[in-house]
Amino acid sequence: MRRAIPVLLIIVFSMFTFNFTLNFPTAKATASKPKVDWALIIQGTDYGVGRYGLEEIPASLHDCYYMFYILTHDLGVPRDHIKFLSLHKLDYEWLGDVPPGTFDDFTDPEAVMNAFAWLKSKSTINDNVLIFIFTHGGGYKPDEGLRGGRIDLDGDEGNEHWDGTKWFGVDECLRFGSYGGGSEWFFWDDEFRGNLTGLSYKTLTIIITACFAGGFIDDLSGPNRIIITSSKETTYTHVDKYADFGLFNQHLLDALHGYHAIWNETAENRITDQYEVTVPDLDCNGIISWREIYHYAKDKYPDDEPWCDANGNGLPTYKDGKNYREYFLWVWHNWGGYTTPNTGEYRLRRNKHP
Numbered sequence: 001m002r003r004a005i006p007v008l009l010i011i012v013f014s015m016f017t018f019n020f021t022l023n024f025p026t027a028k029a030t031a032s033k034p035k036v037d038w039a040l041i042i043q044g045t046d047y048g049v050g051r052y053g054l055e056e057i058p059a060s061l062h063d064c065y066y067m068f069y070i071l072t073h074d075l076g077v078p079r080d081h082i083k084f085l086s087l088h089k090l091d092y093e094w095l096g097d098v099p100p101g102t103f104d105d106f107t108d109p110e111a112v113m114n115a116f117a118w119l120k121s122k123s124t125i126n127d128n129v130l131i132f133i134f135t136h137g138g139g140y141k142p143d144e145g146l147r148g149g150r151i152d153l154d155g156d157e158g159n160e161h162w163d164g165t166k167w168f169g170v171d172e173c174l175r176f177g178s179y180g181g182g183s184e185w186f187f188w189d190d191e192f193r194g195n196l197t198g199l200s201y202k203t204l205t206i207i208i209t210a211c212f213a214g215g216f217i218d219d220l221s222g223p224n225r226i227i228i229t230s231s232k233e234t235t236y237t238h239v240d241k242y243a244d245f246g247l248f249n250q251h252l253l254d255a256l257h258g259y260h261a262i263w264n265e266t267a268e269n270r271i272t273d274q275y276e277v278t279v280p281d282l283d284c285n286g287i288i289s290w291r292e293i294y295h296y297a298k299d300k301y302p303d304d305e306p307w308c309d310a311n312g313n314g315l316p317t318y319k320d321g322k323n324y325r326e327y328f329l330w331v332w333h334n335w336g337g338y339t340t341p342n343t344g345e346y347r348l349r350r351n352k353h354p
Helices: 004-018 058-074 091-095 109-122 189-196 213-220 249-257 290-300
Strands: 038-043 047-050 053-056 082-086 128-134 136-141 145-147 173-176 185-188 203-209 225-229 259-263 271-276 307-309 317-319 322-324 326-334 345-353
Touching (some): 038 058, 038 109, 058 128, 058 271, 109 189, 185 189, 213 225, 213 317, 249 259
Parallel strands (some): 038 128, 203 225
Antiparallel strands (some): 047 053
């Protein structure tokens, strides 16, 4: 018996480690999607530093509008349940880049504070809240040093980076305003956390597209919260000025929408569907969850190492000079879905998260 135990362990470990080829049921565009009752969308930037200097980033506007389109057209969220802040409140509507009536206010400090206050005045413990942000971000890149972040002084970040003599932490920020135009202002991770105090909700989903966005998980993680970031804590989020949408968000939004879409200036609602997309239904319940949407998008565009905390434990994170992640063991009952027959089988899948 003593010799049999190691053999058994090897067999079980192998089953967990190498069984990556399972065919999960897929949820089509008609499947149930995450419920949203109230939403805040913030487009916080319009330009970025590109290969040839300061360049416009169309994806910053397009991604935010695509989410607005999904909320109103796919998820049935009433227009007065959405607050949309943009750097282009007037001129982009007037020029016809988005339909009139899309924006509610200009993205400035007062409007952002008012928007959080609005959410608190509307949402209840029975509501599902979404916050979607696309902007520049500041943080710390180990091979470059501080890149818009600041040394943490209150100790809430813990030991993250080593300077040769001591450990230190870094606060991340969202950088709102016209990049390099003298009107930029910083919204720090601690401020973000503070503005969520007093917000009632059933679930709160926060999606941040910004450099160093993963660093916000440290500060925003909590019960009944889902946080999806376009990059890990210590790297940039890359964009392509020639792309219709963000490199990660294209797939995230397509998964939520159920179709791969392109930006079409001649279309009434600017969004034109190209083909249907299917999302692996990892728990086989016929519902597309935020976590499944994230995994679909990350598989399509893993380059910036997008992160997701879906259980409020503050992971993934960056501590002691390295990334800390968690590992999920997907145990699922193959009872149906949209493409798999009812076999009644139980299978095991080892899945790295995020």
